[in-house]
Amino acid sequence: MLDIAVNRPALPPEIARRRTFAIISHPDAGKTTLTEKFLLFGGAIQMAGQVRAKGEARRTRSDFMQMEKDRGISVSASAMSFDYKKFRFNLVDTPGHSDFSEDTYRTLTAVDAAVMVIDGAKGVESQTQKLFEVCRLRDLPILTFCNKMDRESRDTFEIIDEIQEMLAIDVTPASWPIGQGRDFIGCYDILRDRLELMDRADRNKVAESIEINGLDDPKLAQHVPAHLLEQLHEELEMARALLPKLDPQAVLEGHMTPIWFGSAINSFGVKELMEGIGKYGPEPQVQSAEPRQISPDETKVSGFVFKVQANMDPKHRDRVAFVRLASGHFQRGMKLTHVRSKKPMAISSPVLFLASDRELAEEAWAGDIIGIPNHGQLRIGDTLTEGEALRVTGIPSFAPELLQGVRAGDPMKAKHLEKALMQFAEEGAAKVFKPMIGSGFIVGVVGALQFEVLASRIELEYGLPVRFDGSQFTSARWVSGDKVAMDKFVNANKQHIAHDHDGDVVYLTRLQWDIDRVIRDYPELKLTATKEMM
Numbered sequence: 077m078l079d080i081a082v083n084r085p086a087l088p089p090e091i092a093r094r095r096t097f098a099i100i101s102h103p104d105a106g107k108t109t110l111t112e113k114f115l116l117f118g119g120a121i122q123m124a125g126q127v128r129a130k131g132e133a134r135r136t137r138s139d140f141m142q143m144e145k146d147r148g149i150s151v152s153a154s155a156m157s158f159d160y161k162k163f164r165f166n167l168v169d170t171p172g173h174s175d176f177s178e179d180t181y182r183t184l185t186a187v188d189a190a191v192m193v194i195d196g197a198k199g200v201e202s203q204t205q206k207l208f209e210v211c212r213l214r215d216l217p218i219l220t221f222c223n224k225m226d227r228e229s230r231d232t233f234e235i236i237d238e239i240q241e242m243l244a245i246d247v248t249p250a251s252w253p254i255g256q257g258r259d260f261i262g263c264y265d266i267l268r269d270r271l272e273l274m275d276r277a278d279r280n281k282v283a284e285s286i287e288i289n290g291l292d293d294p295k296l297a298q299h300v301p302a303h304l305l306e307q308l309h310e311e312l313e314m315a316r317a318l319l320p321k322l323d324p325q326a327v328l329e330g331h332m333t334p335i336w337f338g339s340a341i342n343s344f345g346v347k348e349l350m351e352g353i354g355k356y357g358p359e360p361q362v363q364s365a366e367p368r369q370i371s372p373d374e375t376k377v378s379g380f381v382f383k384v385q386a387n388m389d390p391k392h393r394d395r396v397a398f399v400r401l402a403s404g405h406f407q408r409g410m411k412l413t414h415v416r417s418k419k420p421m422a423i424s425s426p427v428l429f430l431a432s433d434r435e436l437a438e439e440a441w442a443g444d445i446i447g448i449p450n451h452g453q454l455r456i457g458d459t460l461t462e463g464e465a466l467r468v469t470g471i472p473s474f475a476p477e478l479l480q481g482v483r484a485g486d487p488m489k490a491k492h493l494e495k496a497l498m499q500f501a502e503e504g505a506a507k508v509f510k511p512m513i514g515s516g517f518i519v520g521v522v523g524a525l526q527f528e529v530l531a532s533r534i535e536l537e538y539g540l541p542v543r544f545d546g547s548q549f550t551s552a553r554w555v556s557g558d559k560v561a562m563d564k565f566v567n568a569n570k571q572h573i574a575h576d577h578d579g580d581v582v583y584l585t586r587l588q589w590d591i592d593r594v595i596r597d598y599p600e601l602k603l604t605a606t607k608e609m610m
């Protein structure tokens with residue numbers, strides 16, 4: 077058996093056993109089902125079906141809103157911790173719909189690896205490919221699970237070829253399916269020389285696992301029908317000749333992905349995948365930051381905010397900042413420095429997200445995700461340390477691509493609307509601009525569905541029906557630079573000026589020509605399509 081521990085720096089055992097990852101997939105490939113089985117085997121839920129509601133709710137937009145109504149479900153699913161064997165897994169959820177890509181991109185900055193789930197009949201689909209490209213930017217290690225093997229699926233070589241070609245990554249089989257569709261009986265576990273047999277009768281039953289002494293072991297014939305055994309021999313021989321062998325280092329560097337075949341709904345192949353994440357997945361990694369990077373084994377605690385969620389509990393208007401710990405051993409009650417404001421913060425009631433509930437986190441280690449309830453001080457991209465002025469880098473900010481005006485259905489409620497919008501802006505759910513001239517607000521998003529989600533959340537969380545309408549503007553640019561030039565610019569362009577939730581100046585227009593003109597006429601000013609998160 078391979079052991080790659082030798083290639084890793086020696087981290088304290090509590091940190092070394094952590095695996096922090098996200099699942100990337102196209103909707104319907106089986107992410108929710110797989111998550112549920114992870115939690116089941118991780119002892120975090122008692123029976124299958126507890127996370128199910130989410131998968132169903134994802135299916136339609138209106139159902140998605142319904143899901144958002146029950147914040148409990150989506151919250152507990154944002155970051156989940158569970159143990160399996162000697163490992164502590166932190167699974168960070170990525171929103172399913174492509175219109176939530178902003179959130180997804182940021183989430184992927186908080187993990188060390190991704191599990192890519194593909195549907196065995198469909199192969200690599202568009203959303204998988206998009207998310208994969210984001211992982212590629214950071215060279216995230218990827219482990220692949222080819223799901224729904226209990227159904228009619230594509231030829232195994234064809235699936236592997238497709239991944240190799242579409243995603244330009246080496247693929248090495250960790251297991252090999254035996255039979256297809258109705259005839260699928262299980263997998264040969266290549267890494268551990270075992271035969272795993274699926275039980276179709278009981279979906280929650282873990283596969284029977286039989287130790288095999290190589291492919292010539294006569295035991296195989298007792299469990300695998302002759303024609304399937306012959307096929308298995310042929311295919312494995314071909315695989316050995318054509319496909320690369322598992323190279324743990326290449327996996328850690330993101331150049332190779334091991335693929336497991338299974339059926340999440342039948343609990344098949346899931347434990348093997350979990351063991352694979354433990355064995356071949358990365359330990360908590362070094363975090364890029366300025367002026368120096370942060371290593372997970374530093375004794376001092378540091379972390380960064382990658383997501384903020386407001387109104388998780390409608391009874392208390394709290395916000396929770398999701399913090400990925402980059403280093404150290406965190407203990408409840410610690411005082412950390414909020415680097416952006418240079419102010420100390422006592423972290424007295426941090427929460428750890430155990431699958432079915434939030435719990436007070438007495439302690440956490442580098443790699444873990446904790447939730448910090450706060451009143452708006454913590455923003456996406458913020459760094460917390462034990463005093464050192466470090467700033468975590470690489471949290472992306474996105475240029476708003478769609479702008480719309482928004483009004484409260486009841487004009488008397490304009491103030492309430494402002495409060496709601498500012499809160500969402502701070503959460504990172506949208507960009508909000510208040511024009512200098514006229515009333516109302518302009519909201520900027522990356523994907524059209526975000527408008528609907530916002531309207532629904534404003535109504536649910538603030539009891540305010542709102543209307544989005546077209547805006548005369550299509551582009552927004554943040555303006556910065558010399559104060560005198562800025563005042564002159566603002567005075568001469570009031571019709572186009574707005575302020576964002578931080579009070580920063582934004583130039584709104586519908587013509588690229590206007591932007592070019594400003595750049596030409598005001599060389600002292602800088603126009604940017606995104607605002608650095610800090």
Ligand code: G4P
Pocket residue numbers: 101102103104105106107108109110131132134172223224225226227338339340341342
């Ligand atoms: P998602 O979160 O990636 O969107 O996928 P989800 O887990 O919700 O699964 C999508 C559909 O695929 C569900 O069926 C689910 O039951 C099914 N599924 C998941 N894993 C497997 C598998 O290994 N084999 C088979 N045959 N199906 C699988 P649905 O009909 O949409 O919902 P439901 O009625 O089964 O709940």
